[in-house]
Amino acid sequence: MKFKNDRPIYIQIEKFIRENILKGKWGSDDRVPSIRELAVDMEVNPNTVMRAYSELQDQDIIYNKRGIGYFINENARKKVMQQSKKNFLQKQLPQVFNQMELLNINFNELEEYYREYETKGEDNETIK
Amino acid sequence: MKFKNDRPIYIQIEKFIRENILKGKWGSDDRVPSIRELAVDMEVNPNTVMRAYSELQDQDIIYNKRGIGYFINENARKKVMQQSKKNFLQKQLPQVFNQMELLNINFNELEEYYREYETKGEDNETIK
Amino acid sequence: MKFKNDRPIYIQIEKFIRENILKGKWGSDDRVPSIRELAVDMEVNPNTVMRAYSELQDQDIIYNKRGIGYFINENARKKVMQQSKKNFLQKQLPQVFNQMELLNINFNELEEYYREYETKGEDNETIK
Amino acid sequence: MKFKNDRPIYIQIEKFIRENILKGKWGSDDRVPSIRELAVDMEVNPNTVMRAYSELQDQDIIYNKRGIGYFINENARKKVMQQSKKNFLQKQLPQVFNQMELLNINFNELEEYYREYETKGEDNETIK
């Protein structure tokens, strides 16, 4: 896995897990990859994966069965959805709209960009 | 001034300067606050303001007259505008659109949020 | 059975056995549940129950008849009583008294809490 | 500093900080020792201190000023007091009373133990 340099790796791993939950790849009580496994897979140190998992556990997204592994919590999807949506509406969007004001971009232009993005993305969607 | 903890303070100061240029508060050859002044104002270490100014100077946004102060460069607004727009289109927007996919938010909803933001913001605009 | 996550499961199983001996539920030469039985009952791995039993056997609290099962040792109750009392007086109590100091709780308050606990517990006792 | 073997060192460091707050050694906005400093002092790895501080920060007991250090949060004492008291009343005490039942220890005996502890501790108190 390729990581970006602007944010800590463990945050990006967290995000990776969250996105897989959102996408429905892992459901309630499904087991997530073991720390070592994921560490090898992503070519990072187990400690780094561990840190990501710990944070997710603190937020009740995943839970641990001693000696067995980590599992998706019952309400994980709902919770992640709420968190993400809240962040999107209260942080991300206002910033974007504010930036639009500063850059004199109106909503019609935004729509153009959206349509452009939409068509570019189509290939991927059908593959999935 | 209150800074967020997730990004370096000097970056947030840079952003503050950039936004004031975009808003037209400071035009060509206008003097920006002195390092000391701004440091006191924002309750940060002068070194931190210094760093922000240095970066802006490196990008030809502001220039320095020794012993006098820092001033807005001639093409500053144009330059900031370009940089911001590029960042907006290539970084910010794609992330937002991507997040919309994950959260199952379509463009109509986005428009609703925009209208909401628009009306809420009106008060501020008249004050300015 | 629900286990707490802060201590090993096998320790909690040990404690469960010890408490039943103290309560008089199991007397000398009584048979304790088989490893399999208890494992199913508590939804844990048989190895884990095994470990608890081994420890108890090492301490001469229970003994094993091969192919038949585990049984309470003759002096088990006396022994458990001694161990528990020692632990209570030398570990648990000093910690509590120390904590009382930090929290500015005096002995009178402690008595109140005790009376409260006493009355609350009455219901259970009659049921048993 | 001497650590016990039954609990993780970082937990014991956390407890150390908490107790110093309770004792009034550090008040609001006081600076706590730097990570490196405390690490040397306690003869542990900086990472271990770091972990303790991170947890305390997550619980809003301490906060961080970038590049400067960690400081006691405004309501830290109140918060720590509440947490400790809650833990004492809801976890520690019930266990003790329960154990007293099992061991056939009545409240009068408890008082004896308390008086004993009280007199033993007097020396230390006058020294402090």
Added chain:
DNA sequence: GTGGTCTAGACCACC
């Protein structure tokens, strides 16, 4: 000077 992230690797407890 401060904290933050990460690696490599060890050792342990638990299941």
Added chain:
DNA sequence: GTGGTCTAGACCACA
């Protein structure tokens, strides 16, 4: 096999 803790040490960003 699993996770959890800890060390030693490096490197970086920040004030």
